[in-house]
Amino acid sequence: MTDIRPAVSDLSREQLVGWLAKHGEPGYRAKQIRRHATHGTEGGFEALTDLPKSLRDGLARSFRWSSVEPVREEASADRETRKVLLELRDGHHIESVLMPHHGARNAVCVSTQAGCPMACAFCATGEMGLVRNLTAGEIVDQIRHWQ
Numbered sequence: 001m002t003d004i005r006p007a008v009s010d011l012s013r014e015q016l017v018g019w020l021a022k023h024g025e026p027g028y029r030a031k032q033i034r035r036h037a038t039h040g041t042e043g044g045f046e047a048l049t050d051l052p053k054s055l056r057d058g059l060a061r062s063f064r065w066s067s068v069e070p071v072r073e074e075a076s077a078d079r080e081t082r083k084v085l086l087e088l089r090d091g092h093h094i095e096s097v098l099m100p101h102h103g104a105r106n107a108v109c110v111s112t113q114a115g116c117p118m119a120c121a122f123c124a125t126g127e128m129g130l131v132r133n134l135t136a137g138e139i140v141d142q143i144r145h146w147q
Contacts, residue, residue: 004089007067008045008059009037009144010137023058033059038140039147067138068094068145084145088114088138092131096142110142 011019016030029051036048044065045056068086071093075082083097094111101107115131116123 003064005062005064007089007137007141008033008063008065009067009140010135011063019062023055025055029055037065038144064089066141066144067135068141070145086142086145088134090114094134094138094142096145098146106146108143108146110139112139 008016013030013034016033017027020027020029032050033048045051045060045063048056048059051059067089071085071087073082073084080100081097083095086094086096088094092114094114096111097109099107099109111134113130113133115128116126117130118126119129120126
Protein backbone atom coordinates (compact mmCIF):
# COMPACT_ATOMS: atom_id res chain seq x y z
CA MET A 1 0.00 0.00 0.00
CA THR A 2 1.63 3.24 -1.08
CA ASP A 3 -1.03 5.64 0.17
CA ILE A 4 0.55 7.37 3.16
CA ARG A 5 -2.43 9.55 4.07
CA PRO A 6 -3.65 8.79 7.60
CA ALA A 7 -6.93 6.95 7.92
CA VAL A 8 -9.84 8.92 9.33
CA SER A 9 -10.33 6.12 11.88
CA ASP A 10 -6.86 6.83 13.29
CA LEU A 11 -7.62 10.47 14.08
CA SER A 12 -8.51 11.55 17.58
CA ARG A 13 -11.54 13.77 18.00
CA GLU A 14 -9.21 16.70 18.67
CA GLN A 15 -7.19 16.07 15.50
CA LEU A 16 -10.36 15.89 13.42
CA VAL A 17 -11.81 19.06 14.98
CA GLY A 18 -8.49 20.80 14.31
CA TRP A 19 -8.50 19.73 10.67
CA LEU A 20 -12.11 20.89 10.30
CA ALA A 21 -11.33 24.30 11.85
CA LYS A 22 -8.33 24.72 9.55
CA HIS A 23 -10.68 24.12 6.61
CA GLY A 24 -13.43 26.45 7.84
CA GLU A 25 -15.84 23.73 8.95
CA PRO A 26 -17.76 23.64 12.24
CA GLY A 27 -16.54 21.27 14.94
CA TYR A 28 -19.84 19.37 15.15
CA ARG A 29 -18.96 17.77 11.81
CA ALA A 30 -16.37 15.67 13.68
CA LYS A 31 -19.17 13.76 15.43
CA GLN A 32 -20.86 13.03 12.10
CA ILE A 33 -17.62 11.84 10.50
CA ARG A 34 -16.63 9.68 13.48
CA ARG A 35 -20.09 8.10 13.59
CA HIS A 36 -19.69 7.01 9.98
CA ALA A 37 -16.08 5.92 10.51
CA THR A 38 -16.93 3.66 13.45
CA HIS A 39 -20.27 2.25 12.31
CA GLY A 40 -19.30 0.69 9.01
CA THR A 41 -20.64 3.16 6.46
CA GLU A 42 -19.69 1.71 3.07
CA GLY A 43 -18.65 3.70 0.04
CA GLY A 44 -15.98 5.92 1.54
CA PHE A 45 -16.30 9.66 2.01
CA GLU A 46 -18.65 9.97 -0.98
CA ALA A 47 -21.29 8.01 0.98
CA LEU A 48 -21.38 10.62 3.76
CA THR A 49 -24.29 12.46 2.20
CA ASP A 50 -25.06 14.37 5.40
CA LEU A 51 -21.84 16.33 4.73
CA PRO A 52 -21.38 18.98 2.03
CA LYS A 53 -19.68 17.67 -1.12
CA SER A 54 -16.83 20.16 -0.71
CA LEU A 55 -16.10 18.71 2.74
CA ARG A 56 -16.30 15.12 1.48
CA ASP A 57 -13.84 16.01 -1.29
CA GLY A 58 -11.47 17.69 1.17
CA LEU A 59 -11.58 14.70 3.50
CA ALA A 60 -10.86 12.33 0.61
CA ARG A 61 -7.81 14.39 -0.40
CA SER A 62 -6.43 14.41 3.14
CA PHE A 63 -7.36 11.00 4.55
CA ARG A 64 -8.00 7.40 3.63
CA TRP A 65 -11.39 5.98 4.52
CA SER A 66 -9.89 2.78 5.96
CA SER A 67 -6.51 1.90 7.43
CA VAL A 68 -6.69 -1.64 6.01
CA GLU A 69 -6.99 -2.90 2.44
CA PRO A 70 -8.31 -6.40 1.70
CA VAL A 71 -5.80 -8.49 -0.24
CA ARG A 72 -7.39 -11.93 -0.23
CA GLU A 73 -10.40 -13.56 1.38
CA GLU A 74 -10.95 -17.27 2.01
CA ALA A 75 -13.92 -19.24 3.28
CA SER A 76 -14.23 -22.52 5.15
CA ALA A 77 -15.63 -25.58 3.39
CA ASP A 78 -19.13 -24.79 4.69
CA ARG A 79 -18.67 -21.16 3.53
CA GLU A 80 -19.61 -19.82 6.96
CA THR A 81 -16.27 -18.91 8.53
CA ARG A 82 -14.30 -16.39 6.49
CA LYS A 83 -10.74 -15.12 6.81
CA VAL A 84 -9.31 -12.01 5.18
CA LEU A 85 -5.71 -10.98 4.62
CA LEU A 86 -5.44 -7.22 5.09
CA GLU A 87 -2.61 -4.90 4.11
CA LEU A 88 -1.67 -2.03 6.39
CA ARG A 89 -0.43 1.38 5.26
CA ASP A 90 3.20 0.37 5.96
CA GLY A 91 2.88 -2.74 3.79
CA HIS A 92 2.64 -5.27 6.63
CA HIS A 93 -0.14 -7.85 6.56
CA ILE A 94 -2.58 -9.05 9.20
CA GLU A 95 -5.52 -11.43 9.25
CA SER A 96 -9.04 -11.12 10.58
CA VAL A 97 -11.65 -13.88 10.84
CA LEU A 98 -15.46 -13.76 10.88
CA MET A 99 -17.05 -16.69 12.71
CA PRO A 100 -20.83 -16.81 12.54
CA HIS A 101 -22.74 -18.42 15.37
CA HIS A 102 -26.15 -19.90 14.88
CA GLY A 103 -28.61 -17.25 15.81
CA ALA A 104 -28.13 -13.54 15.54
CA ARG A 105 -24.51 -13.16 16.65
CA ASN A 106 -21.14 -13.31 14.96
CA ALA A 107 -17.66 -13.30 16.43
CA VAL A 108 -14.76 -11.48 14.84
CA CYS A 109 -11.16 -12.38 15.57
CA VAL A 110 -9.04 -9.27 15.09
CA SER A 111 -5.30 -8.82 15.02
CA THR A 112 -3.82 -6.42 17.54
CA GLN A 113 -0.23 -6.70 16.35
CA ALA A 114 1.64 -7.05 13.08
CA GLY A 115 3.82 -10.07 13.63
CA CYS A 116 4.07 -12.03 16.86
CA PRO A 117 6.69 -12.24 19.60
CA MET A 118 6.01 -15.93 20.39
CA ALA A 119 8.08 -17.37 17.49
CA CYS A 120 6.16 -20.66 17.38
CA ALA A 121 7.89 -23.03 14.92
CA PHE A 122 4.62 -23.95 13.19
CA CYS A 123 3.47 -20.37 12.61
CA ALA A 124 4.56 -18.13 9.74
CA THR A 125 3.52 -15.01 11.64
CA GLY A 126 5.68 -16.01 14.59
CA GLU A 127 8.70 -16.42 12.33
CA MET A 128 8.65 -12.71 11.47
CA GLY A 129 8.73 -11.64 15.11
CA LEU A 130 6.80 -8.73 16.54
CA VAL A 131 6.78 -5.83 14.08
CA ARG A 132 4.50 -3.41 15.95
CA ASN A 133 1.23 -2.96 17.78
CA LEU A 134 -1.70 -1.92 15.62
CA THR A 135 -3.33 1.48 15.96
CA ALA A 136 -6.85 1.77 17.34
CA GLY A 137 -8.04 2.66 13.84
CA GLU A 138 -6.48 -0.47 12.35
CA ILE A 139 -8.30 -2.60 14.91
CA VAL A 140 -11.63 -0.80 14.40
CA ASP A 141 -11.26 -1.05 10.62
CA GLN A 142 -10.96 -4.84 10.84
CA ILE A 143 -14.39 -4.91 12.46
CA ARG A 144 -15.73 -2.43 9.91
CA HIS A 145 -14.50 -4.74 7.16
CA TRP A 146 -17.01 -7.38 8.29
CA GLN A 147 -20.02 -5.06 8.78
